Amino acid sequence: MKLIIHSTILVALTAPFSLHASCPMHPEAPPELQADHSCCRIAQEKWDAALAKIAPSELSLYQVTSEWQNQTGNKLVLADLAGRPLFVALAYTNCQYACPRLIADLKAIESALPSDSDANFVVISIDPARDTPERLATYAVEQELDTSRWTLLNGAPGDVLELANLLGVRYAKTPTGDYTHSNIITLLNAKGEIVHQQNGLGADINPTLEKLSKLNS
Numbered sequence: 001m002k003l004i005i006h007s008t009i010l011v012a013l014t015a016p017f018s019l020h021a022s023c024p025m026h027p028e029a030p031p032e033l034q035a036d037h038s039c040c041r042i043a044q045e046k047w048d049a050a051l052a053k054i055a056p057s058e059l060s061l062y063q064v065t066s067e068w069q070n071q072t073g074n075k076l077v078l079a080d081l082a083g084r085p086l087f088v089a090l091a092y093t094n095c096q097y098a099c100p101r102l103i104a105d106l107k108a109i110e111s112a113l114p115s116d117s118d119a120n121f122v123v124i125s126i127d128p129a130r131d132t133p134e135r136l137a138t139y140a141v142e143q144e145l146d147t148s149r150w151t152l153l154n155g156a157p158g159d160v161l162e163l164a165n166l167l168g169v170r171y172a173k174t175p176t177g178d179y180t181h182s183n184i185i186t187l188l189n190a191k192g193e194i195v196h197q198q199n200g201l202g203a204d205i206n207p208t209l210e211k212l213s214k215l216n217s
């Protein structure tokens with residue numbers, strides 16, 4: 001039921017982005033897949049398989065069925081990231097001011113992690129048109145991100161918006177083509193449930209690290 005409501009909202013949200021596509025859920029899918037909504041069936045099958053593996057709780061972000069591409073161009077659903085704590089932030093690589101600082105905050109958390117921590121980092125682009133997987137790969141190099149630990153994601157505009165809504169992140173495109181946005185780092189537990197959010201740039205990372213340590217104990 002929850003997912004059905006979700007889809008309805010998503011259709012409404014994605015409408016402005018997909019005027020020429022027949023499937024509002026997967027405007028990036030090949031047209032022949034969109035014609036009979038096989039794109040949705042494929043995503044659902046992936047989701048069902050992932051769900052069977054992890055059985056997420058009702059509030060898990062891993063219930064979201066959208067499909068993403070990482071910086072190497074590999075496709076995944078969020079549930080593929082299950083099984084370890086995850087620090088998640090929304091950002092875009094052309095950002096000159098806030099996002100570099102947000103990434104720096106994530107790196108500060110990474111540097112402070114206990115040596116045995118298996119926590120991973122996920123950055124989701126709010127500018128998917130420019131932040132192609134190739135661009136995200138370049139950005140990972142520029143930012144010296146350890147891609148065994150960091151995943152950068154490109155997704156359909158409506159899917160980014162849906163995820164942002166679930167995380168309480170707000171963003172809007174400005175006339176210059178840049179974005180104004182919240183600066184929030186979300187800590188998910190291994191099941192994809194939100195356990196903590198760090199709000200604002202340069203925030204004290206200790207409460208975040210304390211929450212993480214409680215997950216491990």
Ligand SMILES: [Cu+2]
Binds near residue numbers: 091096099
């Ligand atoms: Cu930014």
